[in-house]
Amino acid sequence: MTPPSLQRHWRAMLYVNAAVMLGVFVYKLNLQPYVPYIHLLVDYHFGFIKRALIGAMVALFTDKVPVWLVFAIGGCAWLITAGLFVQLFRKTFGFDDEHLPLFVFTAGSPFFLKNFMFALGHFDIYGCLCAIILLLVPARSLAIVWLATVFSALLILIHHIHLLMYVPTIAAIVVLRYYLTQGATKLNVAVGIGALLGLGALFLAAQFLGTMPIPYDEFVRYLQSRMVDPSRTALIQFAYIWYQPLTKEVQDTWARMPSNLAGVPVYALLLWLHAPFWRFFGGTLRALTDIRHRRIVLAAIAIISLGYLVMFAMVFDYSRWLSSWVTCMILLLHAVRTLPATKGASPIPVEDRKTTRLGWIVTALPRVGIIRPF
Template sequence: MLANVMQNPWRILLTINAAIIAGVFVHKIQLPPYVPYIHLLVDYHFGFIKRALIGAIVALFTAKVPVWSVFAIGGVTWLVTLGLYAKLFQKTFGFAGRTLPLFVFIAGSPFFLKNFMHTLGHFDIYGCALAIILLLMPAGSLLFVATAALFSIILVLIHHIHLLMYVPTVITIVVTRHYLAYGCNRSNVAFGLAAFAVVTALFFAAQFLGTMPVPEADFVAYLKSRMADPSRTDLLQFAYIWYQPLSQEVSDTWGRLPHNILGLPVFALLIWLHTPLWRYFAGLIRALESDMHRRLVIAALIGVSLAYLVMFVMVFDYSRWISNWAVCMFLILHAVKMLPAARDTPLIPAEDRNTNIFGLILTLIPRVGIVRPF
């Protein structure tokens, strides 16, 4: 019996992943939510500013924000994302014994749901959730392109760095699911370009015009007025980020680079452990019916990766960026699977020894982290 379990361990690995996620949640709620909490306090009280949409939505429902709301809102968002991804996987591959290794490699990856649990309350997961919705939606009309544009606007208002983090993946999904599947004409191309121009203009407005217009003392006083417990002044220590110019962010990132770059071999190892998944992804691309589709998919993967490279230069939360890059690859894999293929691509084998070892190692890694590995 033990031999059978070791030969085909995927259901057990799925159970272990669920237990680890629960453990990460218990650990997370014991930590002070420094950055996530202050984002729930900031709104448009002083005019248009960056990183304020989530706080503005919260302000519609409550004048005083308790600390536990970080975990409540973050937990609900995480559960919704889990449900959306399960629906997407069901739609793309179906749940069966032969698809279980693929599900474990994606959903059980330390880059994905486990790391979103560790970064509970941060804004990254919203980009993932909205991209999954686009993968689930019908894509045959301009309504799909308009929805993608609206989602991109929402993401930039949540945090302008989404222009690099998830908007390129949103664009890839729109191109693969709408333009490649249904063709290009003058109206849908013009609409897409206009939407991209609007999102880009909004990014520059948030980046360069979205600085807090009042003195920091007045800003902090307002944040205290929105806190359920104003004595928790330790949770306001990151108020400076609404005043920090881009040049200072880049300077801080390069100042930390000699130390943070030591984590790159760990990131490389984690990526290598996903080798069975990357092989399957490469097989999907090779199996595409159209040469043009293959070239465009490869160009999209390069473009998304270059956007993350720019993020590495600008902001030092390296573990988050690597994790979200991997999530973008997972989502694009689903988009590629929806394109016409010349032949079937063999799934990740369920009874291969090396694949089982890689799956076990990834399962036992609880998360990647925020700045440095683990």
């Protein structure tokens, strides 16, 4: 096999990835969007309620919510996220042949856009979308700190678990793109600390003050009043999660722990299949000029990972959490590339047969899942 034919393999992977994503979308259309549909029904009709921002926005435009709106809103969010990521990759690396494998191992990863397609309608993608925007906009003034704060507040109102899921990555992007390049001053440090305190207060309010103030049966009747077809009660069978205390969520998670841990070898294998990406990330980190920058990036990775470990102990959607963690690492790589470096990291080898085989396997995998692998 000649090197030019190996290069053609990487181009072919892009078309296969597109076909796989389309297939996942068609498959998703045949599944019932239980929890995503409820998120479009719950609003602030009874006062400040956690997980109600999206439903409140939908309520501004319609009193009756059709099921297809889940796929319409989720599909638009996916298309915007995918389009902006392509633009981000072009900005950071370009689309020359030597960076094509990196694009396959990121955009084509079953952890990233494919899994967002499978989880269409869930809220995870909004954190990713906000982070990509913050990687694309200029980072020369406090405006990026304010924008990140607004995005983070909106994410917490969409679902308070975003405080652990994407807010740490958003904070890391701001630190790497703004504070490390523009320098710290009394003003911008004070604004940053104030933003963190404000977001922490908002999270506590959502977690402990955003409980449903009405009986469960009345809540279900209200949800049915907003449905185009109230007879489809199966779609709101998970309405109890708005009443479930944190202690019950943790209890359920640990009760499922033995079966969830059975998926760890599969997750480890999936992460190993991305070995070329991890090596490139490590090379990018080692190439940074300032050792202090390297330590800050490592600290950011540790903090982001700690947030996901807390999530793993509290909520059992392990496939989603791991997929979002890998997504955060992909986004963090783009932020790290904005820092001064002695040289660029060695690209993922285009002409290496083992890497090409890994690329094909990653390309063929349609998604990771929501709770358990696949």
